[in-house]
Structures are given as C-alpha cells and as structure tokens.
Amino acid sequence: MRGLLQVLFCFISLGVVGQDIVIFDVQDRKYLEDQFYLGLTYNFLMELPIDVEQRNLSYGLQGGFIKDIPLNWDRTLGLGIGLGYGINSYYTNLRAVEQLTGVEYEILDRTTSYKRNKIETHVLEMPLQMRWRNSTPEEYKFWRVYAGMKLGYVFGNRSKFVSSTEKVGFSNPDINRFQYGLAFNVGYNTFNIHVYYSLRSLFKENASLPTGIPLNLQPLQIGLIFYIL
Template sequence: MRFSCILIILLLSSAFVAGQVLDSSQKVDRKYLEDQFYFGFTYNFATNLPSGVSQRNLSYGLQGGFIKDIPISYDRTFGLGIGLGYGINSYYTNLLASQQGTELEYTVLDSDADFRRNKIATHVLELPFQFRWRNSTPQEYKFWRIYTGIKMGYVFDGRSKYVSSTERIVFVNKDIRDFQYGLTLNVGYNTFNIHIYYALSSLFNDGVMVESGEAIEYKPLKVGLIFYIL
C-alpha cells in the first residue's frame, strides 16, 4: 500500500514537471518572427493612359527582398514590416518614345504599325513599409495574413526600347520619374498570397506630353503573387 502511494506521487510529480518544461519552452518560442524574405511576380496594368494608347504584349514585374518583422502585440498577431528590395518592371504599349536631339518626343503608333516590341523597362530600389496582421502561433506555420502599407522606390535605371523588323532602338529615358510610391496589399494563406500595388505617382515626370499636347500620367496597377520565407 505504501509503495502504491509513493508510485502515484512520483507519477503526478513527473507530469507536473513535464508540464512546466513545456510551458517554459513555449515562452521561449514566443519570440519567433515571421516573413523575412519575399519574392513575387505581377502583371502590370496600365491606367490613366493618353487617348489612343493601349497595352501590348505581356507587361510584367518581378520583385524580391528582405523585410524586418517587428511584432507590436504580445501574441505577435500584429506587427510592422520595414524592408529593402529590388524590382524589375516592363510596360509594353504603343506609345513610342524617340530622341530628337536632346529632347524626347512621344508618338502613338497606329494599330497597323509594323513593330515587334515597344516598351519601357525600369530597375527599382524599393523600400516597403507594412502594417501586418497574421494568426500564426509558435507551433503553426500555416496561417492567414493581411499586410497593407506603402512602397517607395528609386528608379536607378529606366530605358525605352523599340524593336521592329528593320531596327532596334534602346536608350536611357530621362523622362521617367526617379522617385515613385504607391499603396500595397498582400492577402493570403500559407505559401500563396495575392499582391496588389497601385501607384500614387505617375511613371513619367510632370509635364511630359504626347504630340497632341495631352499629358502622360500613366500610373501602374500591379496584380500578382508574392511568396514569403522565414
């Protein structure tokens, strides 16, 4: 009888100690961070195009970078994200940019014009800032997320490119705005997340116009997928 009581006490003590160890490990795990690296691709829609200008071919964007995750709530469901990234974008339209001495002129190509590609390509150093919500836990790596915020970018290389059956013209386009910014929204579950970016700044500098005198106030709308990695 005495032996049975001692055995029961030992079993209860072991269970209590194991529970305390589990609780302690869970407290350590509460310092986890989320979504440090990202990679994504988008389809770039054209908005606010001048009269007669339309998209051609597949306008696309690629992006990648690092974001520092900063939790701001005890359970880490809310946080901030500040990052640094790199983006490549191509915009295919029938708006032809051509050099005339030191000036640039913009012409709307007819629908029957013979050309293969006509695009503007940009390479951008990006600075995303996000307000983050997610329902993750220290043990759960598949979760819902909603990240919204702004993204600023510095265009360190912007070029116009025209290719036809007889010629190929590529040059640095100084009319492309150096500093650009817009709103972002990332929504998804686990691996696959929808990414939306709407530019608040025009792709071109103020005062850039087509031959008719209409201002070029092209603002990209990017829709695609983004992937996050710890």
C-alpha cells in the first residue's frame, strides 16, 4: 500500500508541475509586438520631367497603430493591419498656379527668386504587413522584416508658393485622393529602415506641363521607423 501511495503521489506531483508549465507557457505566449509606430522619411519624386528637380528638404512624418495577429505558436510570423496618419511635403521647382479654368503648372528656372514652393499632403494610412521577427517573451531586442502594402486616402493637400512679394496657397484638385504602394521595413531593436514606393502617381492623369508632358510623379519614401509595443 505504501508503494502504491508513493507512485500515486509521484504522478500527481508530475501532473501539477506539468500543468503549471503549460499554463505559464500559454500565458507567456500571449504577448504582441510592435503595435504603435512612428516614422520619419525623406521623400523623393520619381519620373520627374526634364528640368523639374527637387529642392530643399522634402520630408514625411507618420504614426499610428497596427493590430498584430500572430500566425504560429512561436509568434515569429504574423499579420499586421493598421491605421495611421501621415504628412508629406514635396519641395520642387514645379509651381502650381490656380486659374479659373483649372490648375496650370510652370517650371521655375534658376533666375526666379523664391523662398518655398511645395506640395503638402495629409494622408489617412492603412498599413497591411506580413511580419517575421525572431522575438521571444523575454527578448525585447530582435530582428524584424515586415513587408506588404500601404493604402492611403489624401484628405487634405496644399500647393504653396512663397516669395519676397507674394504668398499663395490653395487645395490642389489634381492630387490623387487614393494612394497605394509597396512598403518594406527591416531592422534590429530600435532603429529600422522604412521604404515605401507608391504605385500610383501623386497627380491625376489630366495634370501636365504646358508642353503636354504628363506629371506622372511617383513618390518614394526612405527613412527610419520606430516601433513601440
């Protein structure tokens, strides 16, 4: 009888220990990664017509929330679906002039004196990501590779020209409201490289220079993105 009780006690003890380990592990595996983000980019415009060039510092700021959806037990693979806000400025020598018949565009040559000439957009963004990372419940410094798309709705924009004699700004109807493109983020710990290439032109199809050359300007954003749990 004593031997039977000892064996039974051993099984009960192992069961309790095993249960504690499983419960701890399940709870431990409920962590989520990188749900808030902040980014700073330098904005390029690709496919510029001849004599159109960027000037000053064209920049972008972005921030938002991403819902992390793990796809495996180790949580090294996941999906990210987010919502955020971005503000982008593009400084060029391409001036937009508001007319009664619409918006006309002219190239400012180097003899023209002015302080600023830019297009500014305010965008409601929706990142869609496939995520890989080698994180663990105890490790907060890890490698990450996030790739996917970013959808955007331009809810506000402004073409602005400032010189010593005038200051003109207006909402430009030639800016495409809906934007979308490819996004790629890679990095370790705090600092991560962010690249976004728009698959849609900044301007609508009817926007062109007086010579008839269309303004098919493709935004390219390269910078840093910071993730917060």
